Amino acid sequence: MLRVGLISDTHGLLRPAALDFLRGCARIIHAGDIGDVAVLEALATLAPVTAVRGNNDHQAVLTGLPETAQLELDHVQLYVLHNLKEMAIDPAAAGVNVVVSGHSHRPLVEEREGVLYVNPGSAGRRRFKLPIGVGELVIDGREVMPRIVELDG
Template identity: 60%
Template structure:
């Protein structure tokens, strides 16, 4: 199963990001969406899990959770915008993957058996950081991640 990861769009949904996310069985947006139309566009591609980021404001954003927990392909995924606000112990909570955003820095590491993935920012360029998305590949209850830099 392929799960598309996107974060920090900040009101800009790039065609290159949409193309890479197309074909995913599920999508995760890790916050700082800014424009709710982005969620509508993503939901046209696949079922969507999204959390509120620190730049998401208004009635539409108030309906988004600050964190989400979803199990796909036997893998439990915890989504939060800012990893610094993580208030649980993922291994003790039975979490296999933590997906976050906020820093705009794509990152992937495994710690204490938990895979931590930040797909980076798919929106406007910040400093010299790349424009990127990610994907989780779930098979037999295991998760692997891939970060993809966009030609933007």
């Protein structure tokens, strides 16, 4: 079994509760709008990090991040991007099992055409009245169990 932590839209704020939740993950995925390279550095002390650039990642070191990432974890194909509306592939046709995104600040777990879409929501500053959250994927062979956890604001 493999536990993958999901975080997005930190906008430079890495909450202690988010770090606590991500502790023990085998890998962490940050779906963009990181805000400060220090966020990635702190996450990297917990597990290897895969991160993509968000539309607000203007810090020089962050502009070099890719807009998308594709990785295979325990026979599961994941595709990561910040804004789901900018997806340039057909994930089902590309053999992707899970799409991880951010941007909207709205938590989402939804299956479409056999592809699981997960947005952990925003772990940074509260936007409007949306929850503050993080997520995880527990991967067991080809089975993926997603979970979103709301953090205290």
